[in-house]
Amino acid sequence: MRAIDPAGAEKTIESRLSALQANMDGLFAQVPFASHSMAPDGTFLSISEVELNWLGCTREELIGKKRFTDFLTEASRRAFAQATRTGAQGIDNLELELMDRSGALRAVSANVSRLSPTPAGLRLVLFDMSMQKRIRERDRIAAIAFESSAGICITDPRGRILQVNQGFRELTGYAADEVKGRDLSFLAVAGKDPLAERAAAVLSKGGHWRGEIVGRYKDGTAASLWMEMTAIADHGEAPIHLVVMFFDITSNMASRAELVRLALYDTLTDLPNRRFLQEQLHHVLSIDARTGAHGALLFIDLDNFKSINDTCGHDVGDQLLVETARRLAHAVRESDTVARLGGDEFVVLLEALPAGEAVAAAEARVVAEKVLMALALPYQLINQEFRCTASIGIKMFTGAESMPDLLQHADLAMYQAKKGGRNSLRFFDPSMQTALLFHVAMERDIDFAVKCNELQIFFQPQVVRTGAIVGAEVLLRWHHAERGFVPPADFIPLAEETDLILTIGYWVLEAACLQLKAWQDDPCAAHLTLSVNASARQFLQTDFVERVTQIVQRHQIDPAMLKLEITESVLLNLGDARAKMASLRALGVGFSIDDFGTGYSSLSRLTELPLDQLKIDQAFVHKIAADAPDLNIIQAIVGLAHSLGLEVIAEGVETEEQKTFLEEHGCAIFQGFLFSPAVTIDAFNGLLRGGARALPGQRKSPSMLGLDHGPLHEEVVGVRGFEPPASTSRT
Ligand code: C2E
Ligand code: MG
Numbered sequence: 001m002r003a004i005d006p007a008g009a010e011k012t013i014e015s016r017l018s019a020l021q022a023n024m025d026g027l028f029a030q031v032p033f034a035s036h037s038m039a040p041d042g043t044f045l046s047i048s049e050v051e052l053n054w055l056g057c058t059r060e061e062l063i064g065k066k067r068f069t070d071f072l073t074e075a076s077r078r079a080f081a082q083a084t085r086t087g088a089q090g091i092d093n094l095e096l097e098l099m100d101r102s103g104a105l106r107a108v109s110a111n112v113s114r115l116s117p118t119p120a121g122l123r124l125v126l127f128d129m130s131m132q133k134r135i136r137e138r139d140r141i142a143a144i145a146f147e148s149s150a151g152i153c154i155t156d157p158r159g160r161i162l163q164v165n166q167g168f169r170e171l172t173g174y175a176a177d178e179v180k181g182r183d184l185s186f187l188a189v190a191g192k193d194p195l196a197e198r199a200a201a202v203l204s205k206g207g208h209w210r211g212e213i214v215g216r217y218k219d220g221t222a223a224s225l226w227m228e229m230t231a232i233a234d235h236g237e238a239p240i241h242l243v244v245m246f247f248d249i250t251s252n253m254a255s256r257a258e259l260v261r262l263a264l265y266d267t268l269t270d271l272p273n274r275r276f277l278q279e280q281l282h283h284v285l286s287i288d289a290r291t292g293a294h295g296a297l298l299f300i301d302l303d304n305f306k307s308i309n310d311t312c313g314h315d316v317g318d319q320l321l322v323e324t325a326r327r328l329a330h331a332v333r334e335s336d337t338v339a340r341l342g343g344d345e346f347v348v349l350l351e352a353l354p355a356g357e358a359v360a361a362a363e364a365r366v367v368a369e370k371v372l373m374a375l376a377l378p379y380q381l382i383n384q385e386f387r388c389t390a391s392i393g394i395k396m397f398t399g400a401e402s403m404p405d406l407l408q409h410a411d412l413a414m415y416q417a418k419k420g421g422r423n424s425l426r427f428f429d430p431s432m433q434t435a436l437l438f439h440v441a442m443e444r445d446i447d448f449a450v451k452c453n454e455l456q457i458f459f460q461p462q463v464v465r466t467g468a469i470v471g472a473e474v475l476l477r478w479h480h481a482e483r484g485f486v487p488p489a490d491f492i493p494l495a496e497e498t499d500l501i502l503t504i505g506y507w508v509l510e511a512a513c514l515q516l517k518a519w520q521d522d523p524c525a526a527h528l529t530l531s532v533n534a535s536a537r538q539f540l541q542t543d544f545v546e547r548v549t550q551i552v553q554r555h556q557i558d559p560a561m562l563k564l565e566i567t568e569s570v571l572l573n574l575g576d577a578r579a580k581m582a583s584l585r586a587l588g589v590g591f592s593i594d595d596f597g598t599g600y601s602s603l604s605r606l607t608e609l610p611l612d613q614l615k616i617d618q619a620f621v622h623k624i625a626a627d628a629p630d631l632n633i634i635q636a637i638v639g640l641a642h643s644l645g646l647e648v649i650a651e652g653v654e655t656e657e658q659k660t661f662l663e664e665h666g667c668a669i670f671q672g673f674l675f676s677p678a679v680t681i682d683a684f685n686g687l688l689r690g691g692a693r694a695l696p697g698q699r700k701s702p703s704m705l706g707l708d709h710g711p712l713h714e715e716v717v718g719v720r721g722f723e724p725p726a727s728t729s730r731t
């Protein structure tokens, strides 16, 4: 019997074991899953080729150096530690996530067994689960999508419903059992959409269809549905399913309609807005251009909307506009368009008026009169009665006109209606356009004149009974490069419509003060006062007092020599006029009320104001000897002025007779062609020094004096009965 060598036996066993291990490793290297064994400290003892590939490492980098857990995500590391801690002999299907050296993840399922003898390492066999995981994920997404709020149903190859989702049930109100086996036709409003045929077509050809349909729910409600059908084929074979998905877009349609409404209709009155009107007008013009039919555009503007809106608040204003819109819509035919342009401006577009221009215009007039009457009726708002008339401008058209012109012409006619007294209508006529163009050109020219020193001041003497010059009125003259002499009456009212009058007004004031300053040291002229016309617009400026004060102080003149002429219109809107006059009066500046008798200022107003002088309007003066009642007016005016302690001056005195009459009735100062027209400063200084005296009683006509058109001259003209001046400056 052979004796056993224990050491040799152990060696043999060990070598067999390692051969077995090597065999096993070799075996595992062949199989399509990964495997490795690891020492009790977690380091790799052996590893299969597959796993080396998965990890992107070489065997040398791993064996005895790296641990398996180094390649696990944090969550997997925890799961692995927990699973192996229990000491169980084997763990199946432990789901882990491997992370290769580049950080890419791979889902694996691990079967863990223990190597013996203990304390022994572990052997892991890893199966790649990426594909399964992806499939599971896709199924999960599909399931979520299927249960989305969209309605989804799946049909068989014949288009019969197999399955519906929750969204379908909620939207349509049908339970799954009620629709299973049916074709899609019940989903559409009968006769509105061939849904079943559509489904059949998609199924037979494969592919896709999408579009809007009018659907019907179980309770009978119709709805706009956006539907998409997709055929699902099995491995490229004939379609086996149809997936139908739909959304309820009824509210989108409603909001789309709302957007259209907002874009084309006025939100307050629900009337068509400017854009709608323009589109409609464009359409009508193109028809009329072909047919020669007549149309009319009525431009309507409320007369006193602004004051109602300002005084009673915007709510009342809004109610008034809504009521206006209602009345307008009621006053015209249904085929006519009533639009609101904005604010209190409305337009009525009358189409297809009777043939013949005159007849069409007569018809338009009838409608416009009806509108005027409807709008003039009292408005009952917030338990109060309001009255708000309208002005209408009418532009007739036949399709040959441009749209902007039409609106502009109708607007212009409306403006004329307003100017000519409210609650009335005007037809556009081309002369309005000419006047407008002139107006625009003139405005531009005035601006130019101010900037290019084309303005000049002239001086018209003011004399006392004896003929002595006691002052002058400053009157503006404009040397227009092409038009020649432009009288102030032609441009001052225009300038008054814009802020140009302010520029002009202060320019004149500066020039007048400059002159007063020049006279201040001249013994012949130091006693002269200068009257400067102040426009109402200028006077109403909040900084009027400040500006005048600054100018007076800058030129260091005696304010008592300056007189501002204001018209009665200023006093009509008294506002802070009294305070302004008082401030300037305190400075020493005087006030004269110009053109007196032509306005409507009340006597009580006159007594309240710090006036110095009252200027009888030339209209009364010219009637002297012709009209007895007006003579009484002159007497009354003079009497009134004296009772208020005011100085009286008469303007426009042209004859001896007028002067004598005025003198006899207590008027002390005169201004007019009888003495001199307005002349240049040089001519005026000549007058002052008694040059070229006029013969007593000889009246100088404007033409003799060079006042008529033609270049302005600087000729020295005589002042009748010139005598040494008497001071009229205030004390
Ligand atoms: P107004 O202030 O009433 O000026 C008197 C107008 O009567 C002046 O006309 C003057 O030339 C004219 N006139 C003077 N004597 C006679 C006469 O005997 N017979 C006749 N028929 N007319 C006479 P003008 O210079 O054409 O000025 C017209 C108006 O223009 C002025 O009326 C005044 O309202 C305005 N104006 C003139 N200059 C200015 C100015 O600097 N600023 C402002 N705001 N308005 C001015
Ligand atoms: Mg005046």
Ligand code: MG
Pocket: 594, 595, 615, 617, 618, 651
């Ligand atoms: Mg006047």
